[in-house]
Amino acid sequence: xxxPASHADGAGVYIIDDDRDLGAAVARLLGxxxxxxxxxxxxxLLLSVYAEAPANCIVTDIMMGDLDGFGFxxxxxxxxxxxxxxxxxxxxxxxxxxxxxRRYGGLDYxxxxxxxxxxxxxxxxxxxxxxxxxxxxxxxxxxxxRERQVFDLLVQGHSNKAVAGHLALSPKTVEDHRAAIVxxxxxxGLAQLIALAR
Amino acid sequence: xxxxxxxxxxxxxxxxxASPRRDDLSWLAGYAAxxxxxxxxxxxxxxxxxxxxxxxxAGVRMALLWSRGPRLTLAIVATExxxxxxxxxxxxxxxxWVSAAIGxxxxxxxxxxxxxxxxxxxxxxxxxxxxxxMPLGLxxxxxxxxxxxxxxxxxxxxxxxxxxxxxxxxxxxxxGFALGDLLGVLLVxxxxxxxxxxxxxxxxxxxxxRRQLAALGEATLVLGAAIGAxxxxxxxxxxxxxxxxxxxxxxxxxxxxxxxxxxxIAIVAAIVLPQTAGDLPLADRLALHMSLASIVxxxxxxxxxxxxxxxxQADLARRDRMLFQAERLKTLRAMSVAVIHExxxxxxxxxxxxxxxxxxxxxADPEIAQTAALIDRKAAALSTLVRRxxxxxxxxxxxxxxxxVSLLVDTVAALTRPEAKAARVTLEIAPVDPDLAILGQxxxxxxxxxxxxxxxxxxCDGHVQLTVDRHNDRxxxxxxxQCHNRKSAQPGMGVGALVARxxxxxxxxxxxxxxxxxxxxxATLSLPLAGALA
Numbered sequence: 079x080x081x082p083a084s085h086a087d088g089a090g091v092y093i094i095d096d097d098r099d100l101g102a103a104v105a106r107l108l109g110x111x112x113x114x115x116x117x118x119x120x121x122x123l124l125l126s127v128y129a130e131a132p133a134n135c136i137v138t139d140i141m142m143g144d145l146d147g148f149g150f151x152x153x154x155x156x157x158x159x160x161x162x163x164x165x166x167x168x169x170x171x172x173x174x175x176x177x178x179x180r181r182y183g184g185l186d187y188x189x190x191x192x193x194x195x196x197x198x199x200x201x202x203x204x205x206x207x208x209x210x211x212x213x214x215x216x217x218x219x220x221x222x223x224r225e226r227q228v229f230d231l232l233v234q235g236h237s238n239k240a241v242a243g244h245l246a247l248s249p250k251t252v253e254d255h256r257a258a259i260v261x262x263x264x265x266x267g268l269a270q271l272i273a274l275a276r
Numbered sequence: 277x278x279x280x281x282x283x284x285x286x287x288x289x290x291x292x293x294a295s296p297r298r299d300d301l302s303w304l305a306g307y308a309a310x311x312x313x314x315x316x317x318x319x320x321x322x323x324x325x326x327x328x329x330x331x332x333x334a335g336v337r338m339a340l341l342w343s344r345g346p347r348l349t350l351a352i353v354a355t356e357x358x359x360x361x362x363x364x365x366x367x368x369x370x371x372x373w374v375s376a377a378i379g380x381x382x383x384x385x386x387x388x389x390x391x392x393x394x395x396x397x398x399x400x401x402x403x404x405x406x407x408x409x410m411p412l413g414l415x416x417x418x419x420x421x422x423x424x425x426x427x428x429x430x431x432x433x434x435x436x437x438x439x440x441x442x443x444x445x446x447x448x449x450x451x452g453f454a455l456g457d458l459l460g461v462l463l464v465x466x467x468x469x470x471x472x473x474x475x476x477x478x479x480x481x482x483x484x485x486r487r488q489l490a491a492l493g494e495a496t497l498v499l500g501a502a503i504g505a506x507x508x509x510x511x512x513x514x515x516x517x518x519x520x521x522x523x524x525x526x527x528x529x530x531x532x533x534x535x536x537x538x539x540x541i542a543i544v545a546a547i548v549l550p551q552t553a554g555d556l557p558l559a560d561r562l563a564l565h566m567s568l569a570s571i572v573x574x575x576x577x578x579x580x581x582x583x584x585x586x587x588x589q590a591d592l593a594r595r596d597r598m599l600f601q602a603e604r605l606k607t608l609r610a611m612s613v614a615v616i617h618e619x620x621x622x623x624x625x626x627x628x629x630x631x632x633x634x635x636x637x638x639x640a641d642p643e644i645a646q647t648a649a650l651i652d653r654k655a656a657a658l659s660t661l662v663r664r665x666x667x668x669x670x671x672x673x674x675x676x677x678x679x680x681v682s683l684l685v686d687t688v689a690a691l692t693r694p695e696a697k698a699a700r701v702t703l704e705i706a707p708v709d710p711d712l713a714i715l716g717q718x719x720x721x722x723x724x725x726x727x728x729x730x731x732x733x734x735x736c737d738g739h740v741q742l743t744v745d746r747h748n749d750r751x752x753x754x755x756x757x758q759c760h761n762r763k764s765a766q767p768g769m770g771v772g773a774l775v776a777r778x779x780x781x782x783x784x785x786x787x788x789x790x791x792x793x794x795x796x797x798x799a800t801l802s803l804p805l806a807g808a809l810a
Binding site for chain 1: 617620621622623624625627628629631632658659662663666
């Protein structure tokens with residue numbers, strides 16, 4: 079998957095709610111705070127066009143018609159793992175609140191009527207996280223499969239020798255891969271590689 | 277049932293519990309007089325080896341034990357000993373007086389134990405045997421039989437005491453004893469207990485409607501036919517059959533309950549007893565009294581059973597009504613959750629747009645700016661209210677957290693003000709020191725205080741105060757209301773106060789209710805303060 083990092087500059091946010099007025103109001107609110115925000119009535123419609131225009135953050139209602147917010151979150155993550163998701167609901171329950179963060183990787187779980195400062199903070203945090211994810215992905219996108227494997231082991235703290243053992247390569251080959259990784263990502267040493275992987 | 281080995285402290289407690297209270301003394305004095313009288317009335321049915329075949333004093337004893345509780349057993353024993361000593365039955369110092377005293381004390385002790393045991397068993401019983409008046413019926417039958425059975429070894433071991441020799445005489449003596457007590461208890465205790473209850477609760481409402489008259493007619497017919505049949509059988513020389521009366525009394529008991537069956541029993545007894553007071557041969561007297569006893573026992577138990585059934589049915593109907601009520605509340609809760617949801621959706625939009633409108637009109641025409649600010653404020657207040665209501669109605673359990681008391685009081689105010697207004701009650705809430713904080717679950721504590729405020733609103737004169745004070749390391753929330761007219765009857769089932777107490781105690785606090793001389797009723801909820809709020 080190779081998503082255009084350039085889109086992140088627009089700080090795109092999608093809002094999904096089956097209440098047209100609320101979706102539009104939230105979009106305008108976010109627009110006033112510097113986000114490019116677009117409301118959607120139907121999550122299925124957004125899924126069908128998402129690949130062409132991914133966003134940094136999606137604010138989605140949970141209780142919707144055919145596809146609920148959690149189902150939508152699963153589907154959209156398969157298309158784009160680097161998108162931040164914020165849930166909102168008029169039927170808050172403790173179980174859903176825990177699930178939304180633990181199982182569906184939501185950044186926050188907002189209760190309607192919305193607490194405005196909290197919504198703005200969650201969206202800002204989501205956009206920042208997504209941009210950082212995209213940056214890392216962009217910098218490691220040029221790695222070959224073998225280089226990717228070496229990179230993953232290195233950032234876990236394994237030495238060249240250990241990596242060689244794991245992948246059944248010679249330490250010399252690992253050193254070559256490592257040099258290639260540093261060259262392709264522009265990282266300056268192991269510490270920066272680890273920072274990239276986070 | 278386990279009976280723990282008594283420690284000396286437990287014995288002390290038991291003795292304290294068994295000693296009569298001040299208000300028992302007049303009862304015991306009355307008992308002494310009634311016992312003396314009844315004991316001597318019984319002498320008319322006396323005989324060789326037993327005191328009497330009809331012993332109403334046992335009925336007086338059972339009535340007192342049942343109405344004042346088995347805790348009076350020892351006091352009753354003491355009273356009977358005193359009466360019999362005064363009457364010369366026990367003559368201290370003379371030979372055999374200790375045995376005589378034991379003979380007097382034993383039945384009362386056994387009656388007390390049986391009454392206690394029957395109540396214990398009935399309290400845990402699930403069948404209709406545990407439903408009043410069935411336990412009284414069982415105790416009334418079991419106590420005389422137990423007293424006679426326990427007297428058996430004494431009679432065998434020390435025959436010189438009763439002057440009874442040989443197994444035949446012992447059996448006759450004890451049968452007479454049991455019969456006398458049974459008849460005495462079942463004939464005397466029920467009307468005494470009704471009289472005590474009538475004095476305590478006022479006379480029972482008994483309008484003699486058409487149904488009562490029909491019942492009376494039916495009972496008279498049945499009993500009259502039975503007595504007539506017996507009289508006919510006696511006239512033509514076929515012995516003294518008890519079966520017709522037995523069937524009639526059982527019928528009346530099952531159909532019309534305990535009161536009716538007691539009257540039927542009393543009529544039968546009034547016919548039989550004068551005949552046995554004379555000098556009939558012992559065997560005939562015993563046979564007659566045994567027949568009478570079986571009629572009395574069957575009739576009284578049948579009546580008690582019918583009453584217990586009625587009461588169980590009434591209980592069931594009441595439980596059904598409560599169930600319906602609970603079901604309605606459940607529906608109401610679901611509806612209010614749905615309403616909150618429906619409101620929260622448009623309110624979200626409204627709040628966002630109102631805030632925006634407020635922000636962009638700050639420097640506009642002052643009139644527009646003011647209006648926009650007002651709309652924004654109201655929308656925000658409404659949003660807070662909806663969130664609060666939802667948390668209150670939801671099942672979510674939050675972790676205990678440091679909670680400003682002022683916030684708690686605000687929540688309570690928001691939840692109770694509408695109801696206070698509807699009930700025309702002034703709810704006066706004193707300002708709260710914003711630094712006071714406690715550790716607890718907001719929703720539960722709010723529920724506890726709301727319950728207290730609602731109770732206060734329902735109880736009294738249209739003025740309820742809620743104040744918060746600090747006492748050292750505790751905070752006291754006081755809900756006060758003034759009662760001019762002492763009406764103790766409150767709507768509701770008192771569940772609110774129970775719930776409040778449970779919640780407060782779970783938070784390490786206490787809940788006290790006190791009526792003061794100035795007519796104020798104060799519910800004081802005391803909770804430990806949390807450390808200073810960060």
